[in-house]
Amino acid sequence: MLSLATKMAQMGNRVDIITLFDNIEDYQFNKIENLNIHHLTNNPNNNKRNKTIFARVYTRILKFRADKQHNSDVVKNADKLLNKIRELNVNFDLFISNLIDTDEVCTQASLPNLYYCIHGSISEEIKFNNLRNKFVALFYLKRDLTFIKKLYKNKRLITVSSEMADDLLTLGIMPKSVQTIYNPFDFNYIHQQADFYLPSEQDYIIHIGRFGPEKRHDILLKAYKRSGISNKLLLLGDYNSRYGSKTRQLSIKLGLQNRVIFKGFNQNPYPYIKYAKALILSSDSEGLPTVLIEALILKTPVVSTNCLTGPSEILVDELEEFLSPVGDINGLAKNIKKVLNYPVEITDKYITKFDADKIVQQYLALTK
Incomplete structure (x- = not known):
């Protein structure tokens, strides 16, 4: 995400990165023209939540999927996101969500021209998650798939490899569209x-x-x-x-x-x-x-x-x-x-x- 944002900004495009938590070291990007960093929440206790790979976020989020507090947080963060966008007063041409918790927030906010970027194999993450408790694996497998299918139904998806696209379609996920765009390398x-x-x-x-x-x-x-x-x-x-x-x-x-x-x-x-x-x-x-x-x-x-x-x-x-x-x-x-x-x-x-x-x-x- 940061590599893509940096390259886009260097090519003269305005790029705004909005994070749920204050976990990006802003000083690394302060000198990059056209690149702006914003945080919805400044809470040092939550820094680790978004500073992790897809697998860890995915595992943790699914464990607490039924938690009412989590659902309430999604609504609150969606309101914060919409307020931040209004505050910036910019008519953005494209929104890209890069983690499963931000996927929920962006969905709740009903952002226009929104794409969800999938960075890992969904089936492998579900498998890895359920191996931790074999006694309830079948229950969690069904629950996790139900949640994922609902989240990405009729959505525009981007995967960073073609096999990821094949993987999610095999699971029965029915997006509006799915295309592969590789991660960028300078x-x-x-x-x-x-x-x-x-x-x-x-x-x-x-x-x-x-x-x-x-x-x-x-x-x-x-x-x-x-x-x-x-x-x-x-x-x-x-x-x-x-x-x-x-x-x-x-x-x-x-x-x-x-x-x-x-x-x-x-x-x-x-x-x-x-x-x-x-x-x-x-x-x-x-x-x-x-x-x-x-x-x-x-x-x-x-x-x-x-x-x-x-x-x-x-x-x-x-x-x-x-x-x-x-x-x-x-x-x-x-x-x-x-x-x-x-x-x-x-x-x-x-x-x-x-x-x-x-x-x-x-x-x-x-x-x-």
Whole structure:
């Protein structure tokens, strides 16, 4: 969302970002002409609610769907949103909602020319949510689907991958329209950031991502060991969590403690991506995995599980052979070894569809 808004503003369009809670660090965008940030609520206790990925918001919202207080909050926030729009006194050409809680608020507000942008696989999120309590899984599955079908019925939807569109239609959701517009990537910015410093490590492969169950660091470590390669494995991401601790313990159990390097979170991971021999993704589930596209932009070879959704739309043609089935340790191990021994040249044909300039034009076309 922020990348799209920034690029739109840089191209001379007025862009206003309205958040439910004060969770965007405004100073990052104060110097961008035409870009304005507004908050409906300044409550530091709620900052984490909207500062999260689709999966977390989706899980939490559905748990409290029947809560009358939540429904009341939706109405109140819709009133705040309409008041803010009247206060701005701007005749906006396009409204885009990017999270499920803002989807509800925007629906309640009946905004004109409104599109709902879906950033994750709905079926995978419902599945992940219900796995937490198998005894009531069937009940929650039916309830969650009922809510989603009602929310998006006869609405104009945007998905960030084609597989997401297929996924929601398969679930029986009946939108007014659905189209795929990929997330935008600023190629020049990524290349500039990649030259910002030189990593001290050499001859390594890399994985970038938070430590969570769907990222499957356990599969990654086992496949890495089975591949038999001599390159070190760098893990970029905040490992100060339960899953981070479990991954550390597993690396010791597998005898990899001297070969798997926990680098922690890095605000600018691009130099590490640029100089890596390969980037590996081992996830069970993704939306449109940004890190795969960023690696290709920097001409770094990629190996990935073929999870729903995204990887198969990114790794196409000659790169398709580096996709392995989800959870397949042997398949991932073979591809890790193969990508190092027989790397494929990464050309612009793999990335042009993700160029920010093209993506912005697709969004601007919605204003007509």
